Amino acid sequence: MKISPGKLWGLRRLADDNGRFKMLAMDQTGPIVNPIKEKRGLDQAPYTDIAAVKAMLARQLVRHASAVLLDPPFGYAAAINDIPARTGLVVGSEWAVWEVTETGRKSRNVPGWDAGVIRRIGGDAVKINLWFRSDVSADVRSHQIDYLDSVRKACEANDIALVLEFLVYPFPGESADVFAERRVALVLEALADSDVMNPAGVDLYKLEPPVAVHNVPDPDGPEGAAVQAAFDRVARGILRPWVLLSGGANPDDFQRLLTYAYRSGANGYLAGRAIWADAFSHFPDMKAMEEGLAQSDIMERLNALTDRLAAPWNAHKCWAGVVEMSPSGRDFVAAYGGDNLSTCNIY
Known part of the structure; x- marks a missing residue:
């Protein structure tokens, strides 16, 4: 299957050298902002607190x-100086x-x-x-x-990879x-929806587990x-x-969920709370939080599991064994740059 140059480079940037995604999410709204508001006793979380976290x-x-x-x-300006240049960068256009x-x-x-702004600040992919x-309702x-x-059209126009995440949610007045009780059924219904799962313009899906995320059975056990x-x-x-x-799973449950996902062909993870929620629970004790993060081995365990079981992204069935950049070859400059370059004597 063919893929444009910018999208191909973006997927390569997001993955490790072996083509597996080991991605850290720190774009969360409620899981970061709401605990800060609660512990500070404020209606709004201070920018300085969110940025420091x-x-x-x-x-x-x-x-x-x-x-x-x-x-x-909050995240980009606060964190970008602490992100190594080799690390791939996904930026949300909604928040x-x-x-x-x-x-x-x-x-x-x-x-x-939008996709153009995210491309300008060095993003390798847009996430919505x-x-x-x-x-x-219909509207x-x-x-x-x-x-x-x-968003699909904007990503195509700027030749930047699109990461599509969809999340189910409660209606106003619907109890927790x-x-x-309905979450798993709603996830499965959304995954079966041809409009949401239409792959046109989508380069990577970020998906919710199709099962409960707590007390996950042993993948090798009877359940x-x-x-x-x-x-x-x-x-x-x-x-x-x-x-x-x-999806709010604890580290052990998330490892089990990942095992199931990898056995089904998933190409990695993009996770946040399973990785840092325990340490963040110490907020506003920033020293205790930093010590908890420094001592955590959660990502090492997730990465080892990913190395062992996940399929590289370029092995997904959609490529039919061939990931082909297009345009390419001798006509790359003219084809990618536009017809105005087609008559240039550059060879």
Whole structure:
């Protein structure tokens, strides 16, 4: 299968040298902002606190990652100086600016942020979080699909890789218990939706586990077969490389979830809370938090599992054995630069 030069380079940058994704997420909204507000007793989390946390995550953890996911409002400026130049960079174009309605959430870009801006600041990929569930109103569904299409086109115009994450979510007034009971069914319904899973313009999927993320059965135990079947069913419909998110799982549960995902063909992980939530629980004791991050071996364990079981992204079935950059060869400059270069005497 053919892939454009910028998207190919972006995927290579996000993966390690063997083509496996070991990506650290530190773009989170609620999991970082809400605990800070609660512990400070404030209606809004201070920028200095959020920036200090994200800088610390970068300082302590990014060296273990093939790539890092940052948000525009807080993460990029706070953390970029602590990210090694070799590390791939994924930047979200949306962050806590979605519209909440009674019949569903509508995703939006951060004002002024799009694929072109992310390309200019050195991003290797654009990530969007598409809030999605099958029982939204028709206008919400239409908005979400139109939003996804607009981002696809912008990434193609700027030849930058697109990482598509979708997350299910509770409606206003829907209790946490009711949503928890429905979450897995909502994930499976979204994964079966042809508009969301349309691979056109998508280079990498970031997916929720299709099972409960707590008390995950041993992949080699008697209950493992049913969980593996759920992952296998999902994997059959994924027509691009994909990675698993942690979804609030603890480190041990996430390792089990990753094992199932890798046995189904996943190409790595893009995770945050499973990696740093325990250390972050010490906030505002920044010294204790930094010590917890420095002593953690979670990423080393995830990386070892990934090296052992994950398939390289260029081995995904969508490539049919060949990853071919296009345009390429003698006509690359004219084809990629535009027709105005086709008559230049440069050879």
